Amino acid sequence: MALKFLSYAASDIGKHRSSNQDSGYSGYQLYFVADGMGGHAGGDIASAITSQRVALSDARYDSIDEAVETFKKGILDANSMLSETVKEHPELEGMGTTFSGMLVQGDQIITAHIGDSRIYLMRDGEVTQITNDHTFVQRLVEMGRITEEEALVHPRRSVLMRVLGDFQDDPEIDIALYEAKVGDRWMLCSDGLSGVVPPDVMERILTSNVPTEEAAELLVGEALEFGAPDNVTVVITDVVRPAVQSDLEPGARFVGSAANEVVIEEKRGGKILQLLNPKSLFELLQVPEDPAEYQPESEELLEKILAETKRKLRWRNARTIVAWLLIAGGIVGGLYLGYLYTQTRFYVAEYNGQVTIFQGIREQLGPLKFSQPYQVSDIPTQDLSPFQQELLQRSISAESLEDALRILSQLEASLDE
């Protein structure tokens, strides 16, 4: 049975970046995200060049083998284009991009992945991340040297071990094959989503029945809710029965940086590469550098990152102890202030058979008392009326010491009646 794929791509610059270096693509047979990195303007150019090159593979092929080969070749060609571009424009050195995508052939899906963008599959209500991040911290997680939680907050979590760019001639791309199934929901995203929105929030949206477009927009909306420190890009692809009607007709749609045109201008005899509609260089210089970078795989760097994690953990432990001391101090201080407050209160009750003014409050907290006799009068309670005695049993609260003295004199006066 031929299946139908409904797809929608959404991208947002986020709240702290002045350019969107992410790209997303929702096409006929092909869907992907690419998260650019490096330089002030390099990241958006890298993800745009890659997107526009790989999108050329968006077609039906005669065999699955041919599809795999063409898909992979498109990605490797993009890698070569990035190296060549850097050769011509040394100012772009260090630019690169992640790539995570899926190419549909009949009811089979080919995934291709390099970097730390991610592919998730929601099937039968279960959400599974089907890609591994090509980062040093992820490698340390796999080796059991650090925990997932430590990886999430590690300052070097964006250091990539594998990425497209001017780093390697033949980078290793993870390729996998899946059977498409009606009801499957695929999500491709940049780390501006997966590193920002908690997994349970992501899963709630992916397992909900909201339409394709709404799911993508909701996810980007959540990243913005959580502060969106980075560009965020999401492509949702739903597998549905052919009879399902939708406004989402297949078409080649780019979002993010790839939605701009990459142009090379001749200027003063040299070539200048730029994106149409880019931010001005001045604006780009205002933002902190993207922490994403590429480092070739090495034992040395793994050890260094591990040492940093341990140092950071020690710091965090020290910080935790200080925080607890502050909290404990706060509780003790709060209780003391509370006690001081009770001592501004007065009430009238019986003490050793005499009407007495008490300072504090009558309430007790276990063995703790917050009041003591302040002034014992010479009025025996038994001389009072039964009603007055009953009131005293329950205690008569006073606004202030003056008020308590007034109550006392009223009781005294009533004796003379």
Ligand code: CA
């Ligand atoms: Ca990113």
